[in-house]
Amino acid sequence: MNEAALEADVRVDPTAIEKSLAELWRGNKDAGDDALTRAALWNVVAHTSSTEMHTTASEILGRASATVPQRTIIVRANPEAEPEIASWISANCHLVGGGKQVCSEEIAIVAGGDRIHRVPPLVDALLIPDMPVAVWWLGDLPNEHEEYVLSLLDPADRLIVDSAHFDSPADLLLVERVAEKTTTTPADLNWVRLEEWRSATASIFDPPDMRGRLRTIRRLRAVAATSDSGIFGEAVEALLFAAWLSAQLGHDVDAAGKVAGAAGSIDYTIERRRQPSGAGSLLEIEIEFDDGCSASVARDPERGILVTTAAGKISMPESITRATSGRPEDLIVRQLKQARGDQVLLKVMPAASRLAKRIS
Amino acid sequence: MSVAAPPPALAPNPLREGLEQERVPDASCLVIFGASGDLTSRKLLPALYSLAHDGLLPAGQTIIGFARPNYTDDAFRMAMREACDKYARTRPVDEAVWENFARGLFYVQGDFGEAEGYFRLNKKLQECDQTRGTGAGRIYYLAVPPQFFPVISELLGAEKMVTDPERGGPFTRVIIEKPFGHDLQSAKELNRVAVTTFRERQVFRIDHYLGKETVQNLLVLRFANGIFEPFWNRQYIDHVQLTVAESIGVEKRGGYFETAGITRDIIQNHMLQLLSLVAMEAPVAFEADPVRDEKVKVIRALREFPKGHQTECTVRGQYADGSVLGEKAIAYRKEPSVSPESRTETYAAMKVFIDNWRWADVPFYIRAGKRLPKRVTDISIHFRPAPHPMWRKLRGVTTRPNVLAIRIQPDEGISLKFDSKVPGPSVRTAPVTMEFRYATSFGAEPPEAYERLLLETMLGDSTLFARRDEVETAWAWLDPLLDIWAADPRPPDFYPAGTWGPEAADQLIERDGRKWRRP
Numbered sequence: 001m002n003e004a005a006l007e008a009d010v011r012v013d014p015t016a017i018e019k020s021l022a023e024l025w026r027g028n029k030d031a032g033d034d035a036l037t038r039a040a041l042w043n044v045v046a047h048t049s050s051t052e053m054h055t056t057a058s059e060i061l062g063r064a065s066a067t068v069p070q071r072t073i074i075v076r077a078n079p080e081a082e083p084e085i086a087s088w089i090s091a092n093c094h095l096v097g098g099g100k101q102v103c104s105e106e107i108a109i110v111a112g113g114d115r116i117h118r119v120p121p122l123v124d125a126l127l128i129p130d131m132p133v134a135v136w137w138l139g140d141l142p143n144e145h146e147e148y149v150l151s152l153l154d155p156a157d158r159l160i161v162d163s164a165h166f167d168s169p170a171d172l173l174l175v176e177r178v179a180e181k182t183t184t185t186p187a188d189l190n191w192v193r194l195e196e197w198r199s200a201t202a203s204i205f206d207p208p209d210m211r212g213r214l215r216t217i218r219r220l221r222a223v224a225a226t227s228d229s230g231i232f233g234e235a236v237e238a239l240l241f242a243a244w245l246s247a248q249l250g251h252d253v254d255a256a257g258k259v260a261g262a263a264g265s266i267d268y269t270i271e272r273r274r275q276p277s278g279a280g281s282l283l284e285i286e287i288e289f290d291d292g293c294s295a296s297v298a299r300d301p302e303r304g305i306l307v308t309t310a311a312g313k314i315s316m317p318e319s320i321t322r323a324t325s326g327r328p329e330d331l332i333v334r335q336l337k338q339a340r341g342d343q344v345l346l347k348v349m350p351a352a353s354r355l356a357k358r359i360s
Numbered sequence: 361m362s363v364a365a366p367p368p369a370l371a372p373n374p375l376r377e378g379l380e381q382e383r384v385p386d387a388s389c390l391v392i393f394g395a396s397g398d399l400t401s402r403k404l405l406p407a408l409y410s411l412a413h414d415g416l417l418p419a420g421q422t423i424i425g426f427a428r429p430n431y432t433d434d435a436f437r438m439a440m441r442e443a444c445d446k447y448a449r450t451r452p453v454d455e456a457v458w459e460n461f462a463r464g465l466f467y468v469q470g471d472f473g474e475a476e477g478y479f480r481l482n483k484k485l486q487e488c489d490q491t492r493g494t495g496a497g498r499i500y501y502l503a504v505p506p507q508f509f510p511v512i513s514e515l516l517g518a519e520k521m522v523t524d525p526e527r528g529g530p531f532t533r534v535i536i537e538k539p540f541g542h543d544l545q546s547a548k549e550l551n552r553v554a555v556t557t558f559r560e561r562q563v564f565r566i567d568h569y570l571g572k573e574t575v576q577n578l579l580v581l582r583f584a585n586g587i588f589e590p591f592w593n594r595q596y597i598d599h600v601q602l603t604v605a606e607s608i609g610v611e612k613r614g615g616y617f618e619t620a621g622i623t624r625d626i627i628q629n630h631m632l633q634l635l636s637l638v639a640m641e642a643p644v645a646f647e648a649d650p651v652r653d654e655k656v657k658v659i660r661a662l663r664e665f666p667k668g669h670q671t672e673c674t675v676r677g678q679y680a681d682g683s684v685l686g687e688k689a690i691a692y693r694k695e696p697s698v699s700p701e702s703r704t705e706t707y708a709a710m711k712v713f714i715d716n717w718r719w720a721d722v723p724f725y726i727r728a729g730k731r732l733p734k735r736v737t738d739i740s741i742h743f744r745p746a747p748h749p750m751w752r753k754l755r756g757v758t759t760r761p762n763v764l765a766i767r768i769q770p771d772e773g774i775s776l777k778f779d780s781k782v783p784g785p786s787v788r789t790a791p792v793t794m795e796f797r798y799a800t801s802f803g804a805e806p807p808e809a810y811e812r813l814l815l816e817t818m819l820g821d822s823t824l825f826a827r828r829d830e831v832e833t834a835w836a837w838l839d840p841l842l843d844i845w846a847a848d849p850r851p852p853d854f855y856p857a858g859t860w861g862p863e864a865a866d867q868l869i870e871r872d873g874r875k876w877r878r879p
Contacts, residue, residue: 202375248374303456320460321417342376
């Protein structure tokens with residue numbers, strides 16, 4: 001068996017997927033190819049609902065497996081399709097140097113009609129024991145089918161969503177409920193995108209003489225790029241940023257989304273700015289202090305950096321934060337490299353849901 | 361004179377919680393003495409740039425090169441840019457990151473022994489405190505031969521360029537490079553000089569092995585996993601082997617190596633650090649003093665080489681003509697700046713014992729050499745065989761002891777060798793290995809050792825640095841052996857370059873019914 005044979009999709013009986021995978025590897029071993037190593041650090045289940053999404057998930061996770069070897073299970077479930085269930089197996093192989101290749105397995109399950117309810121137990125049976133499980137939900141969360149979502153999440157340690165695709169604040173609430181009601185920790189690719197902004201903002205307050213200013217913030221302005229469609233998801237990155245600042249600084253966000261600190265109300269403003277490209281991403285944040293001084297972080301897309309500057313009496317050299325890759329496979333890898341769920345995100349989500357009321 | 365109370369500790373920045381860069385040091389001025397040297401361009405500046413690239417340096421962090429050649433700031437920046445282009449882990453150099461990084465890069469010309477240069481340096485430092493918000497924190501990196509350490513140290517003190525938070529001032533730290541002395545006496549002298557200007561906790565003795573991910577992983581392997589520690593003792597372990605092999609010769613360092621030899625260059629520092637991490641007891645916390653307390657206990661427990669029989673448990677060798685990795689290699693004695701009658705050892709092997717409860721009578725075989733077949737650093741734990749050979753009457757069954765191998769470099773990883781039944785109707789066994797490879801499991805290239813160690817210095821954490829008593833205890837153990845070797849008129853055992861050392865090294869271990877593991 002050679003690498004090409006490993007990477008080709010082989011249709012297999014859904015009841016005999018493990019056996020077929022074992023045969024695939026045994027064939028490789030019989031051919032004496034010791035340069036291939038089968039490896040897995042995660043079980044990653046991608047849930048999709050269309051052929052395009054399925055292809056996207058397969059390509060992204062194929063690339064991600066070069067960095068984080070994983071057993072990939074891609075589910076395409078469509079209750080409107082013909083009642084059937086079918087499966088395929090293949091391998092993603094990557095050169096790691098010295099002529100060696102590391103291969104990860106990929107299993108595809110396509111289910112339609114009422115057969116979709118057979119998917120969760122089938123996925124459960126295909127998980128590699130003792131390896132963590134991440135479920136990546138592509139597209140909008142079906143908050144109208146919460147039970148189906150919860151049954152797929154039953155064995156999952158982590159639920160990965162991308163809130164940039166959310167169409168309403170109800171999706172944020174569903175993720176929040178998953179965190180509350182299950183042992184699955186939510187993860188959000190939009191939150192990963194925000195890390196460079198969090199890092200740049202944190203750097204403003206690293207100098208000891210700036211630390212005290214955290215208590216004197218009187219205004220936050222976050223500017224999000226939006227398209228003509230203006231869907232809810234395009235504002236979520238800015239929303240998460242604002243929620244993060246409030247959660248980390250102990251600001252109180254009330255049910256109507258109004259914010260107050262120890263010294264009174266604080267003005268949190270989320271602006272939408274129409275842009276021809278990059279909809280959904282943060283463009284700029286500005287933090288104003290009681291004494292009128294301010295600090296800001298702005299994206300310089302040409303140089304691929306965020307620039308942090310201060311105005312007023314603040315003495316701080318301009319600094320930069322390198323913008324990290326926003327490619328989906330890199331965002332997924334950054335998620336999977338975290339051994340534990342993100343505890344900060346858990347603190348941020350309730351505030352984000354409340355702040356969402358001001359922009360929905 | 362009253363001593364001011366140290367300022368209260370500042371609360372951590374809450375916005376750093378959960379970020380990859382959770383710990384970012386306060387901005388300071390890092391002065392590199394010997395900034396025109398190889399270490400600066402090959403290691404230090406590339407490491408600092410990579411830290412900046414990864415967002416691990418604070419805004420305002422300032423680096424000042426100090427050396428004799430007359431460079432302008434711009435010329436120094438240009439030279440360092442070339443160095444980063446060539447040696448930085450994160451390449452190609454990101455223009456935006458470099459531009460910002462280079463704004464904090466300066467050069468001051470000066471002679472290590474003349475106060476005038478220190479005056480200019482101090483002026484520059486004070487200027488940077490104003491313009492770059494460096495808060496008067498100072499780190500002095502002495503990338504210079506040890507003979508300059510006393511004069512630099514003295515002039516820094518004389519020019520009042522050393523402050524201490526415990527006396528109410530900002531922090532000052534000094535980083536010194538090995539060799540930490542040539543023997544016990546010189547090490548003590550070096551340490552005495554250090555503490556006339558600095559306090560011990562301000563001194564960061566760098567051993568780059570401790571900055572390697574795999575070396576740090578030794579502690580994680582042993583103390584973050586429940587399964588290994590119960591077996592990590594004389595009851596289950598037959599012996600331990602440590603190998604530090606280099607395929608290169610002495611290159612341009614012949615002059616230095618003639619006075620050092622492999623024992624001073626590698627064994628006294630890197631190998632004893634590895635040995636102490638393998639053999640130490642669990643520290644109460646992963647903090648500087650608890651970790652170093654346990655390490656020094658191991659070195660203190662090293663059994664002295666038996667008087668009059670030192671040569672029976674040690675071997676010294678020197679490479680002769682041969683070939684390495686298909687290339688012709690000349691003998692050590694023919695290397696530039698090396699005496700044609702040199703008796704300096706380029707290879708050493710030793711059988712050592714740690715006289716404590718855990719390791720009583722377990723031999724540790726250690727070897728280090730130049731011009732060996734390949735570059736590899738490897739630790740292997742050889743377990744005792746199964747107590748009862750129940751298959752001894754069956755042909756095809758040969759049981760072998762289990763081996764846990766920890767590869768420090770290159771291709772870092774851990775493997776466990778054990779026997780398995782070969783599938784089939786008869787009982788036959790074959791050794792198999794379970795392997796963990798960093799490259800396979802974690803993909804990304806780990807940071808360079810210098811990156812980690814520079815960052816730890818900026819953060820003021822000395823856990824990964826050698827303490828004075830570690831260095832002196834190591835010399836105290838090795839000195840008698842080095843004296844005997846020095847007095848021995850015989851040359852070391854020669855070995856052809858490209859082999860695993862002299863035959864005597866094989867005999868050293870084979871006498872005990874064991875063999876060197878091929879790493």
